[in-house]
Amino acid sequence: MKFIRNLFLLLVFAGGALYFTNPDQAAFSAWLSVYVQNELADDEPGESELGKKFRRGLGQIAGAAGGKMAERQDLTVASLYTIEIAGESHVFVGVAGQFFALKGA
Helix, strand or coil, X not given: CHHHHHHHHHHHHHHHHHHHCCCCHHHHHHHHHHHHHHHHXXXXXXXXXXXXXXXXXXXXXXXXXXXXXXXXXXXXXXXXXXXXXXXXXXEEEEECCEEEEEECC
16 A cells, blocks of 8 residues: 555656746747757858857747747657648647657657
């Protein structure tokens, strides 16, 4: 009986922690901006300052636009974000304040 009580308390605590750290649309927009910048990064060393500024600007634009275009599905302890770009679906999951690409990215 003690085991069941402790398991129940653990599940309630974990669920509460995930609920309070479920990222919102603004957090997704900020993360998407950085994600796009990293995806656009050139693997070659010696990127020019203009190239860095251009990539940063494109990331900020994509983050702002993508954050508004994304369809958020709130699962209480996590969130799914789906973006349709050129007929291709990109799915990201947000859980515990973090984001992960699931499909299409």
